[in-house]
Amino acid sequence: MADLKIEGLVRRFGTVRAVDDVSIHVADGEFVTLLGPSGCGKSTTLAAVAGLDRPDGGRITVGGKTYFDSARGIYLPPESRGCGLVFQSYALWPHMTVADNVAFPLTLRKVKTADRKRRIAEVLALVEMEPYADRYPHMLSGGQQQRVALARTLVYQPSILLLDEPLSNLDAKLRDRARAWLAELRTRLGLTTIYVTHDQIEALSLSDRIVVMSAGRIAQLGSPQDIYERPADPFVADFIGTTNFLPAKVAALTGGVATLELADGQRVEVTADRPPVAGSRVTLAFRPEQMRAATAGEASGAEGSVIATRVLSRSYIGGRWQVALDLADAPIRLETEVPPTGDELHLWLPRAGCILFAGASNGAA
Ligand SMILES: Nc1ncnc2c1ncn2[C@@H]1O[C@H](COP(=O)(O)OP(=O)(O)OP(=O)(O)O)[C@@H](O)[C@H]1O
Numbered sequence: 001m002a003d004l005k006i007e008g009l010v011r012r013f014g015t016v017r018a019v020d021d022v023s024i025h026v027a028d029g030e031f032v033t034l035l036g037p038s039g040c041g042k043s044t045t046l047a048a049v050a051g052l053d054r055p056d057g058g059r060i061t062v063g064g065k066t067y068f069d070s071a072r073g074i075y076l077p078p079e080s081r082g083c084g085l086v087f088q089s090y091a092l093w094p095h096m097t098v099a100d101n102v103a104f105p106l107t108l109r110k111v112k113t114a115d116r117k118r119r120i121a122e123v124l125a126l127v128e129m130e131p132y133a134d135r136y137p138h139m140l141s142g143g144q145q146q147r148v149a150l151a152r153t154l155v156y157q158p159s160i161l162l163l164d165e166p167l168s169n170l171d172a173k174l175r176d177r178a179r180a181w182l183a184e185l186r187t188r189l190g191l192t193t194i195y196v197t198h199d200q201i202e203a204l205s206l207s208d209r210i211v212v213m214s215a216g217r218i219a220q221l222g223s224p225q226d227i228y229e230r231p232a233d234p235f236v237a238d239f240i241g242t243t244n245f246l247p248a249k250v251a252a253l254t255g256g257v258a259t260l261e262l263a264d265g266q267r268v269e270v271t272a273d274r275p276p277v278a279g280s281r282v283t284l285a286f287r288p289e290q291m292r293a294a295t296a297g298e299a300s301g302a303e304g305s306v307i308a309t310r311v312l313s314r315s316y317i318g319g320r321w322q323v324a325l326d327l328a329d330a331p332i333r334l335e336t337e338v339p340p341t342g343d344e345l346h347l348w349l350p351r352a353g354c355i356l357f358a359g360a361s362n363g364a365a
């Protein structure tokens, strides 16, 4: 068991700064997820930890052991690092049975036969694949193959686990099941883990902390709640979950409450932890689940504001409706159990459910 320290990691490919001064400290037993759009540097960061790629700068230590230090010219080869790696393409040996696939890393490490047998049985039990020990990979489902790939990694007791989109080849249902299973396994194993995914549900549900990356840099590092409820900037708010963005002007500031004026002159009051400058342009951001249709006769008050919107479209998504609305010439989205009937809809927006960002933004970085 070990902690992992990445300090000032830099990796350039020509003029592209694939990883641009990234520092992350993963505590012993912690599960940290790298999340971000394609090309933001997730796999490059993981490859640097595993020793599959040599970075241009920075330092990587695991449990006090230096894996890489550009200043001191230290670069341990992958076989001396002992990281457990699982990739999206799990590449089992097709001509070997499940048991032989799992035995392979132990054979390489010259583990004695009796010990090898015991460890294979243990790890296959752990991933619930014991009954399949004598099958070949083509006789298994994608999810089962994934579990064998994980078993093959866990069997040699890696000091840290590096998982690069291990579930992305699975269909939605299987992926859901694999996620639940992985969540349970991580609780049992308590291995220090870096997990890479595009999938925000996976990131939010599995992680102790999430690192949101953008163009080789860390946009935000925090708990799932921090990232979702207190996004550092519009990019993070837009990347995780659905966020509505509206341009607004700060019309007044009273205590911790800002009164915003929207483009059509309607006013919204929001709680402002970091008060914006009066008269400045801001972006009002809120999640679809934070607002609701106003009840008949409901008016703005100390808890929130009622605002008029125009209904653009409604679609049934199973159990509830997704409604596209126009608010002050900006598109916003609402999810509701009861679809609006007319062309107009009054929304209730709670003061505390809104986030303010300085300047105009639609979230896209
Ligand atoms: N061997 C390479 N040669 C040149 N450029 C590379 C190489 N590997 C990665 N890159 C570039 O570095 C950047 C980061 O790539 P990386 O694979 O880390 O992204 P990622 O976040 O894992 O993306 P994805 O979600 O698509 O897997 C990209 O711009 C990519 O094109």
Ligand SMILES: [Mg+2]
Residues within 6 Å of the ligand: 042, 043, 044
């Ligand atoms: Mg990748």
